[in-house]
Amino acid sequence: MGFCDDVKAAAEQIAAAKKITIISHIDADGIACEAILSQAISRQEISVKSVFVRQLEPLTMPQVPQDDSFKIFADLGAGQQNLMMDRGLSEKEVLIVDHHISQPCEREYPQVNCLPYGHTRMSAAGVSYLIAKQLDSSNIDLAKLAIVGNVGDMMAREKCGLVGPARDIIVEDGVRHQSVEVRKKDLNCYGTATRPIHLSLAYNDDPFVRGISNNPEGARQFLRKLGIKEKTPDGRYRVWEELDAPEKRTIISALAEQLIAHGEKVDRLFAETYGFPDELPRTPLRNAQEYATLLNACGRWAKPAIGGAILRGDRGQAYRDAEHMLTNHRAIIRSLLQFIIDTGVKELEHLQWLHVGGRYPDTIVGIGAGMALSKLNPDKPILIMCEVPEDTNLTKCSMRTNERVVGRGIDLQQALNEASTEYGGGGGGHKIAAGAYIPKTAEQEFVIRVNRILGEQFTAAGSDNR
Ligand SMILES: [Mn+2]
Numbered sequence: 001m002g003f004c005d006d007v008k009a010a011a012e013q014i015a016a017a018k019k020i021t022i023i024s025h026i027d028a029d030g031i032a033c034e035a036i037l038s039q040a041i042s043r044q045e046i047s048v049k050s051v052f053v054r055q056l057e058p059l060t061m062p063q064v065p066q067d068d069s070f071k072i073f074a075d076l077g078a079g080q081q082n083l084m085m086d087r088g089l090s091e092k093e094v095l096i097v098d099h100h101i102s103q104p105c106e107r108e109y110p111q112v113n114c115l116p117y118g119h120t121r122m123s124a125a126g127v128s129y130l131i132a133k134q135l136d137s138s139n140i141d142l143a144k145l146a147i148v149g150n151v152g153d154m155m156a157r158e159k160c161g162l163v164g165p166a167r168d169i170i171v172e173d174g175v176r177h178q179s180v181e182v183r184k185k186d187l188n189c190y191g192t193a194t195r196p197i198h199l200s201l202a203y204n205d206d207p208f209v210r211g212i213s214n215n216p217e218g219a220r221q222f223l224r225k226l227g228i229k230e231k232t233p234d235g236r237y238r239v240w241e242e243l244d245a246p247e248k249r250t251i252i253s254a255l256a257e258q259l260i261a262h263g264e265k266v267d268r269l270f271a272e273t274y275g276f277p278d279e280l281p282r283t284p285l286r287n288a289q290e291y292a293t294l295l296n297a298c299g300r301w302a303k304p305a306i307g308g309a310i311l312r313g314d315r316g317q318a319y320r321d322a323e324h325m326l327t328n329h330r331a332i333i334r335s336l337l338q339f340i341i342d343t344g345v346k347e348l349e350h351l352q353w354l355h356v357g358g359r360y361p362d363t364i365v366g367i368g369a370g371m372a373l374s375k376l377n378p379d380k381p382i383l384i385m386c387e388v389p390e391d392t393n394l395t396k397c398s399m400r401t402n403e404r405v406v407g408r409g410i411d412l413q414q415a416l417n418e419a420s421t422e423y424g425g426g427g428g429g430h431k432i433a434a435g436a437y438i439p440k441t442a443e444q445e446f447v448i449r450v451n452r453i454l455g456e457q458f459t460a461a462g463s464d465n466r
Contacts, residue, residue, distance in 0.1 A: 003112075006111070008134055009110065019048075020041055020071075021069040022038055024050065024073075025053065027299050028148060028152025029125050030149075031311065037072060044136070052299075070095070073095070077098050079100050079103045084109060095109075096113065097112050097124055119164050121162065121163050124149070129142055141179060143171070144180050144276060147171060149292070151288035154432075157432070158406075179278055187248065188204070193281070194284055197239065199216055199219070207403075214374050239282055255269055268403060274287060295307040300329065300364055310322055332361070333368055337368055340354055345382065347380070350455045352377060358389070359386075360386060361389075362387070365386045365396065365398045372384075373400050374402075383447065395437070398435045399412045400433050401433075411431045413434040416429065424438075
């Protein structure tokens with residue numbers, strides 16, 4: 001059986017069901033999964049309901065309804081099959097649609113998972129889309145949603161664009177449907193639809209351009225020297241997507257020159273980006289990255305269904321609510337960022353760390369860590385700890401680094417997973433961004449242990465942290 005057979009089998013299972021419950025995750029990928037699957041299912045005239053959970057764990061299992069509905073676990077479930085078994089769910093009433101590592105389990109629940117087939121850069125929204133397309137080929141309008149989910153799960157980050165089936169099937173379908181526009185060799189930069197250009201450039205540190213990254217005033221002068229107007233005639237800041245092609249070229253080549261002048265590589269300056277031409281200009285819905293942030297904001301403020309409504313096309317109340325959450329989301333992240341900078345981090349040889357206590361929701365600490373990193377020493381991975389409101393005995397740890405440091409051999413997922421397991425906790429994520437839960441009592445030792453593992457990674461890769 002190949003991956004395609006699994007997709008086909010899943011579509012058959014769905015088509016045969018009378019009543020379906022989707023249990024999905026609250027991040028952009030999970031929200032996209034739910035919107036894709038539930039629309040594809042209701043188009044088959046099968047009744048469907050959805051439940052979102054922060055994590056599938058014993059505490060959240062009661063949210064899974066005890067009824068005779070067929071249950072699809074999306075963007076979660078592969079690693080929690082024993083929980084399903086404990087719940088008494090049979091193989092006939094479950095389908096897992098996931099891209100995470102599978103947990104060995106006595107029951108063989110049907111599963112569509114791209115990971116064991118070597119498709120490491122496709123998210124669960126991608127898998128959901130392939131199932132939706134198998135159900136009905138007219139579902140290609142959902143390709144756009146799958147791209148948002150994939151980009152939200154950082155599937156485009158390492159290679160500066162989507163690759164594998166996410167690129168060859170899903171992006172191509174979106175282009176054919178004309179709801180997706182591929183911009184090859186676009187600037188690898190966040191906020192191209194909503195941020196003033198100089199802020200877009202200044203907030204970007206991948207690649208790190210000296211004098212511009214982390215330096216809004218420097219970025220402004222850089223644009224001024226190139227003769228790029230920062231405002232429109234009516235006094236509003238222009239955004240990257242509004243620039244004409246020669247202006248974009250001027251900026252990109254000047255950035256490339258800066259990098260070359262400092263002996264840096266230019267490859268990460270370019271990325272393939274995905275735009276949505278049917279959305280309103282200068283809104284976060286115009287490109288996959290910003291769209292994903294909007295969904296994440298909904299999820300992190302416990303309103304994933306609002307993100308779902310937007311993916312279904314609601315541009316009224318749901319969109320206004322989401323914009324409000326995004327504003328709030330950004331204000332709290334800014335406050336966290338300021339707190340980290342004002343308080344200062346403690347430095348060890350291979351990492352910098354800080355405990356923020358219970359001041360900020362644990363769901364945004366990782367984002368704050370990523371942003372703080374570029375304001376601190378970007379060459380040292382950052383580890384932020386915080387309290388977990390649901391369990392006072394636990395501490396959540398979020399780590400972030402950048403591509404440059406990953407290129408020197410650092411794998412945060414491996415480091416946090418190894419160290420947290422030693423203390424009876426658990427962790428996961430990616431090389432560049434990872435998280436873990438540990439017992440509160442282990443905090444001090446844990447930081448030292450992670451520091452040592454990072455040192456070993458640098459050594460194994462034959463590099464150091466300077
Ligand atoms: Mn995911």
